[in-house]
Amino acid sequence: MTQLKETPLHALHVELGAKMVPFAGYDMPVQYPLGVLKEHQQTRAKAGLFDVSHMGQVVVKGATYADAATGLETLIPIDILDLGEDRQRYGFFTNDDGGIEDDLMLANRGDHVFVVVNAACKETDIARMKAALEPDLSVTEITDRALLALQGPSAEAVLASFDKRAADMNFMDVATLNLNGAEAWVSRSGYTGEDGYEISVPADAAEALAKALLAHPDVEAIGLGARDSLRLEGGLCLYGHDIDATTTPIEGALTWAISKVRRAGGARAGGFPGASQIMAQMENGATRKRVGLLPEGRAPMREGVPLFASEDATDSIGAITSGGFGPTVGGPVAMGYVTKEHAAIGTKVFGELRGKRQPLMLTKMPFTPANFKR
Amino acid sequence: MKYTEEHEWLRAEGDVYVVGITEHATSQLGDLVFVELPDVGDTVAKDDEIVVIESVKAASDILAPIDGEITEVNTALAEDPSLANNDAIGEGWFFKIRPSDASQLDDMMDEAAYKEMIG
Incomplete structure (x- = not known):
């Protein structure tokens, strides 16, 4: 049996009394003593802090942002080139049959694309990007950063108490903030249907930041159990369950995510794996x-x-x-x-x-809602 | 109180037994969100799957601990399954059963033996 990997917050989960389970090769907290129901309600009512450090964080870089974006567009049916600086967009890798290989978040961080992918898929995702994009572009997995999510109606007030610029961000904005003395790459997004942030922070600063966030009276630690019920109520797909390599974006009701410019008749139509199948389904229905x-x-x-x-x-x-x-x-x-x-x-x-x-x-x-x- | 290896408890009440699941069981299952109880009047045999419970994590079956007839079910529990989490051996009871062979209770654990089993 392979040894389970641990995130930079593993010791904190244990200290908080979490029930740990194997998930995508990591030893992860499924719930804390609060329990799944109350953790769910806490996130909808105030704020929840999630450890999502098991997910893959990847920097794709070329001579310019446009080079990296153009390269990624050969794998992903999304408009990445025209994504504004400090903006984020949802997308997915497709395969030659038009199926979804993984879903992901893409951010324009000025001179590179920052990609966040699912834990269970990250090795194949990174191999796919390297095979298709290197050596013209560099594809670098960021392994020295933790990823936290702060979600819920109190998230803005809590994060703004660390760096007031957090309050100026809109949904799907990204920014570099100073949180508890650490350089944090923050996006205003999440996986709960609530307002909130995802926060990439150096691994050696993660526990101190998590503890500082948890010290706020509105914040509790939330495990994978409530993460699942929150995203399910939010209508959000779980890769490997609701979408997978055999389901197309049209079947998966994700057509909205395929940018106009990449569709039939668009300026950069097609040019991604499975484009003919996907365009035929968009025309004729699934x-x-x-x-x-x-x-x-x-x-x-x-x-x-x-x-x-x-x-x-x-x-x-x-x-x-x-x-x-x-x-x-x-x-x-x-x-x-x-x-x-x-x-x-x-x-x-x-x-x-x-x-x-x-x-x-x-x-x-x-x-x-x-x-x-x- | 008598206990089964399936983490049920039985408490005598006149000529029937009140049956529920233990606090150890509910803490392992997590928050209960659904309970489907048998019908009053059902004749059941030991080890029949007569109750379905669902926690936030998964579905499980509760087995009839003995042969007998269901004389009452806890409709309040079906309405609010969290009763089993909050008061496992009190308001969180599942059903009452009139044994057809009371000797089936003889092999069951007492509290000390059950505590030893769960460690």
Whole structure:
């Protein structure tokens, strides 16, 4: 068995009494003594601090920002070239079939692109970028920095008490701030559906910053358990579950992220893996779609539950890819794939749970209103 | 009180037994968010899966600890599953069962033996 890796905040998690579990090769906190439900509610009501240092932080650099952006556009169907300085955008790597290899965040940090990718995919993501972009560009994994997320309605006030420039940032802005004496690369974004920040900070300054943030009365440490229920209520995809190498952006209801300039008829149309498949699907539609699902009963329906058009239909029309109890919704929430004939909001479908068919309603996501600072 | 290896407790109340799960079990499961109870009047056999519980983490089954008839279920628990987390051996009870063979209780653990089992 391979040794689990530890983040720079590992000792702090243990000190705080976290229950540690293996996640993407790291020993990570799934919950603290507060418990998943209260951690979820804390983040929606005040602020939560998450350790997301297991995620991959990568700097892609060329002679100019434009060189790095142009290189990355050969792998990612997003307008990176025209992304404003100190702005961030959501994107994904595609494969030759139009499937999603990983989803990611891209930031224009002046002379380079800063990329944050999922922990479970980071080795293949970095290998992919190196193979495609080097030696013209440099692709450097940043291994000496931790990544924290501060999320929730109090996040702005808390972070502004360390560096008042935090309050001037809008949703998807990035900035270099001085937090507790450390140079922090900060973005106003996150994975909870709440306002908040993601904070890249030197590893040797991470614990002191985390402790200083936790010393604020509005901040509690939040584990992976609540991170999952928060992002699920926020309608946000979990890579490897809600989207993967076999789902296209159109099937995954992520067409909005494909920039106009990269679509058919755009100035830089195509030029990314799977472009012909993706453009054909944008033209003709996909045969299945990711949708939000609200179970009508109280029983949570989790990943893998098959979906049917009626109580007695024999052929399934899809399956749940993420599901559980939504503490803010106060009941079960889910997302999954259904065939296009059954993909309209308001359609009733049935999930088979413990041998019984139970109704779910196709519902617009997010399940809880997004509270971003636009 | 009697205890099973499945972390259930049984408390005699007249000619029936009140059944729930232990505090150790609820702390391992985490916050409960859903409980599906059997119907009053159901005749159940030992080890039948008669209750479904879901925590924030996963679904689990609760087995009938003995043969018997379900005489009452805790509808307040179905409405508010957190009762099991907050008061496992009190308001968080699951159901009451009238044993058809009370000798099945003889092999069960007492509190000291259960505490030894969970360490």
